[in-house]
Amino acid sequence: MPQARLLVDLPDGPWIADVSREYSDAGFRVLTAVPGEGAGFALVRVTARDVDGVVEAMRGHDALASVSVMATEEGVATVRIETDAPLLLVAAKRSGLPIEMPLDIENGVAQVDVTGEHERVAELGRRLGDLGLTFNVERVRQRVDPAQLLTDRQRELLLTAVDRGYYDVPRRSTLTEVAEHVGIAKSTCSETLQRVERTVVREFVDDLPHRPLDDGIDANPATVTAADSASESNSDRSEPNHTTHRT
Incomplete structure (x- = not known):
């Protein structure tokens, strides 16, 4: 089964794009995410030097309807959020191809892993485009049991x-x-x-x-061979x- 990793450049406006660019050293890991009726709910782990500042920026963003801190430790906070604009979830739902969790976002770029038929992966790409999202294909390979x-x-x-x-x-x-x-x-x-x-x-x-890729990778299912190690x-x-x- 083909597995693809896309690096999606999120547009300004969604909270995750704005806050992750404001705090470019921070890492955002979406642990779970569920699209609702006109909204999305997610559990997000935030790792940052100024994690309190990141959480406050999230609370002040118009696109977030609610922000609840579930757990904290030094430099890390686990936050439950409700958002009105879950663009990646919308694209995944419309394409019929679920995004694999966890989902990592840094500095406005989301690392999206999906597994499915080539037609489904291509459809996800079209749906991302429909929403105004640009992306790079980092790799495509055959997923092996x-x-x-x-x-x-x-x-x-x-x-x-x-x-x-x-x-x-x-x-x-x-x-x-x-x-x-x-x-x-x-x-x-x-x-x-x-x-x-x-x-x-x-x-x-x-x-x-962030693994270096062979030249010539495209959106067709292929196996990417790692260097001997x-x-x-x-x-x-x-x-x-x-x-x-x-x-």
Whole structure:
């Protein structure tokens, strides 16, 4: 199933655009959001040096009907809001493609993740355009079921290594002990775990924000390959352990 990440440039007017641009160092994470009859309700986590100032700016914005602080700690506030202009939710509803949560917004730009058929993703793009929103396609790739990333043998070995504490810090089990437990040679165990780690780390890195992209990414479903980023130790315990769319 194709998964797309869009960077949507929000226009001035909606509270999230205005407040996030006023406090450009702040991060806004929409944890949940529900469109209502003419309004939207959301739970938003705000992270900022001046989090009190951000909350006051939210309370003073005309587009917010209500702002209730649910929890606070140093530099972080969780806020329940009601807004009359949930543009991203409107576009998602009209396209029939839900936006995945959490949704991150910084400095007037929303990072929107969606998963669906290519036609649905394209329709979301059209609906965003209808609302006057411009966006960049950061990436498009095929979403893979994690269970399909590894062979049965690789998955069994990985689970054994985890269960026996091979990945704990400090390690509770050595590579030799893991190999002996599953009945394979230490070299085979090491090579297999290296392949597992390479696969798992690549999949994880693909999901990191602000990842550099290959040239030529467009809105067609495609797989974006992450750079190699895995390492493995053969040791025992004694050894050192963007396409732009405008309307």
